[in-house]
Amino acid sequence: MLSVTHLRKTYGSGGQAVEAIRDLTLTVGKGEFVCIVGPSGAGKTTLLKCLCGLLAPSDGTVTLDGEPVTGPPKAMASVFQDYSRSLMPWFSVERNVGLPLRNKHRSAADRAKRIEGALAAVGLESFGSRYPWELSGGMQQRVAIARGLAYEPEILLLDEPFASVDAQTRADLEDLILRVREATGVTMLLVTHDIDEAVYLADRVVVMSARPSVVVETVAVDLPRPRDQVATKSLARFAELRAHVLRLIRNTADQPAPAAPAAVTGAAHED
Amino acid sequence: MTPPRLASPLTSVLNFLLPVLTTAALLAIWEGLSASGALPAEIPPVSDVGAWLGDNAGAGDLWTAVGQTLGHWAVALLAGVVIGTAVGGAMAAIPVVNELLVGVVEFLRPIPVVVYLPIMLLMLGATSEVVVWLAAVAAVWPMLSQTFYGVRDVDPVSRDTARVFGLTTAQRLVWVTAPSVLPYVSTGVRIASTITLLVAIAMELIGAVPGLGATLGTYAANGVYDAMYGVIVLTGLLGVVLNAAFERIERRALRWHASHRTRNA
Numbered sequence: 001m002l003s004v005t006h007l008r009k010t011y012g013s014g015g016q017a018v019e020a021i022r023d024l025t026l027t028v029g030k031g032e033f034v035c036i037v038g039p040s041g042a043g044k045t046t047l048l049k050c051l052c053g054l055l056a057p058s059d060g061t062v063t064l065d066g067e068p069v070t071g072p073p074k075a076m077a078s079v080f081q082d083y084s085r086s087l088m089p090w091f092s093v094e095r096n097v098g099l100p101l102r103n104k105h106r107s108a109a110d111r112a113k114r115i116e117g118a119l120a121a122v123g124l125e126s127f128g129s130r131y132p133w134e135l136s137g138g139m140q141q142r143v144a145i146a147r148g149l150a151y152e153p154e155i156l157l158l159d160e161p162f163a164s165v166d167a168q169t170r171a172d173l174e175d176l177i178l179r180v181r182e183a184t185g186v187t188m189l190l191v192t193h194d195i196d197e198a199v200y201l202a203d204r205v206v207v208m209s210a211r212p213s214v215v216v217e218t219v220a221v222d223l224p225r226p227r228d229q230v231a232t233k234s235l236a237r238f239a240e241l242r243a244h245v246l247r248l249i250r251n252t253a254d255q256p257a258p259a260a261p262a263a264v265t266g267a268a269h270e271d
Numbered sequence: 272m273t274p275p276r277l278a279s280p281l282t283s284v285l286n287f288l289l290p291v292l293t294t295a296a297l298l299a300i301w302e303g304l305s306a307s308g309a310l311p312a313e314i315p316p317v318s319d320v321g322a323w324l325g326d327n328a329g330a331g332d333l334w335t336a337v338g339q340t341l342g343h344w345a346v347a348l349l350a351g352v353v354i355g356t357a358v359g360g361a362m363a364a365i366p367v368v369n370e371l372l373v374g375v376v377e378f379l380r381p382i383p384v385v386v387y388l389p390i391m392l393l394m395l396g397a398t399s400e401v402v403v404w405l406a407a408v409a410a411v412w413p414m415l416s417q418t419f420y421g422v423r424d425v426d427p428v429s430r431d432t433a434r435v436f437g438l439t440t441a442q443r444l445v446w447v448t449a450p451s452v453l454p455y456v457s458t459g460v461r462i463a464s465t466i467t468l469l470v471a472i473a474m475e476l477i478g479a480v481p482g483l484g485a486t487l488g489t490y491a492a493n494g495v496y497d498a499m500y501g502v503i504v505l506t507g508l509l510g511v512v513l514n515a516a517f518e519r520i521e522r523r524a525l526r527w528h529a530s531h532r533t534r535n536a
Contacts, residue, residue, distance in 0.1 A: 049431075052435050053435075054431055054434060054435065071434075072434055072435045072436070072437055074437060076435075077435070077436065078431075078432075078435045078436075080428055080431070080432065082428050085426045085428035085429060086428050086429065086431075086432045088429065088446070088447065088450065089527045089528070089529075090450040090453075090527045090528075091446075099436060099438070099446065100436030100437060100438065102442065103437055103438070103439070103442075131527055133527070133529075133532060147436075151436060
């Protein structure tokens with residue numbers, strides 16, 4: 001279980017300090033699919049960097065299965081928005097997927113098996129010897145997902161993973177992620193600014209306010225699974241949830257930041 | 272400087288032919304001017320230069336000089352590449368090192384190495400060491416700045432990726448930083464190679480250290496002009512061949528890089 005308690009992140013100090021995140025508390029249960037949405041400029045990427053141990057929070061704690069996160073945990077993998085920069089162009093698809101496995105698995109045969117399995121899970125089994133830049137954007141992001149899966153994490157963090165691909169590819173990748181999750185049971189935490197995507201994918205949607213960010217509301221998504229791009233999105237309940245989340249985001253985006261929701265546990269952030 | 276490869280056979284013939292035509296025209300003008308008597312005696316007809324090169328292509332002395340110069344070049348380039356890459360990389364990666372060295376580097380870099388020649392000749396005599404030292408110093412600068420900017424330019428997303436997946440410092444260096452920096456370093460090597468060759472020949476010439484430079488100096492001092500121009504042509508060819516060799520290596524090593532990717536994807 002991933003648990004975030006009163007996370008605060010401020011960049012810089014003194015008069016130039018920028019408060020990216022004011023107070024965030026959330027938990028992601030084992031096997032859960034949680035999406036975080038917020039208006040652009042909410043500290044979404046900052047939050048993910050704090051969660052995966054790349055940034056130290058200014059205050060508050062992040063724990064994974066009870067262990068405080070102080071650096072990148074072995075039980076966590078990430079998929080970045082910018083696949084073309086996150087994949088190493090000098091390595092083949094196979095080597096990219098196998099990149100993080102050297103420290104987990106001593107035997108080359110073990111690693112090869114896992115690379116093969118991960119590529120099969122994203123439908124790229126015959127592309128192992130190609131280079132990422134020989135593939136389309138959607139395929140590159142699938143390689144990045146395969147790399148995350150090959151690492152065999154308990155939780156996969158996805159930072160706007162489908163924001164740089166076209167609409168059709170995006171729908172395909174969303175369904176791919178849902179299938180992978182069915183098959184592996186891996187916990188998913190996905191950050192997006194796309195409300196439809198969040199509602200379509202998630203068990204719970206955490207709505208963040210604009211900077212300085214707080215949690216506005218956590219919306220439970222009671223849509224049936226398996227989800228389907230057409231059937232699920234045609235449900236009246238989908239429209240309701242979508243409208244609800246949209247309203248929350250528009251309200252928070254319109255309001256000046258300090259006036260943001262009273263739901264926040266008060267005292268701590270005066271100084 | 273390689274002309275872009277175009278599909279049609281006519282254009283590919285032209286791509287090969289046009290640069291050759293320019294060279295041929297220049298040589299023809301040279302020959303014509305000599306024949307008409309417009310050039311002074313110090314500039315012999317190009318046919319004489321060609322004839323000298325032809326006669327001496329098998330000459331042991333000439334090839335010994337080429338070998339000596341290439342020896343100077345190789346040792347100096349190796350030293351310059353190793354030192355420049357190490358110092359440039361350290362300056363880019365470790366702020367304290369940068370603070371400590373940036374002033375010295377900025378002061379020393381614009382000084383032409385030839386100013387050190389007199390003191391070096393006094394200390395070491397007209398020896399290969401002098402040539403190698405000075406050529407190495409000249410090679411350090413392009414390597415240093417290329418590596419510095421290369422390391423500074425490693426993509427932050429690649430860096431984050433490597434950290435998130437728990438790569439060790441050594442793994443990050445070998446699998447992420449080094450390949451990212453390689454395009455910069457290989458450009459640096461090509462620049463440094465040319466500079467090293469230039470400096471080596473110049474120091475041989477001025478310091479009378481055995482090598483193509485000293486050979487050139489001897490022919491010039493004795494008024495053997497067809498031989499002098501023959502040696503000049505030879506040094507030019509040497510530079511072209513070395514550069515072509517490095518470009519070839521670079522194309523193979525960096526076939527993943529955007530500037531070398533083949534369009535068969």
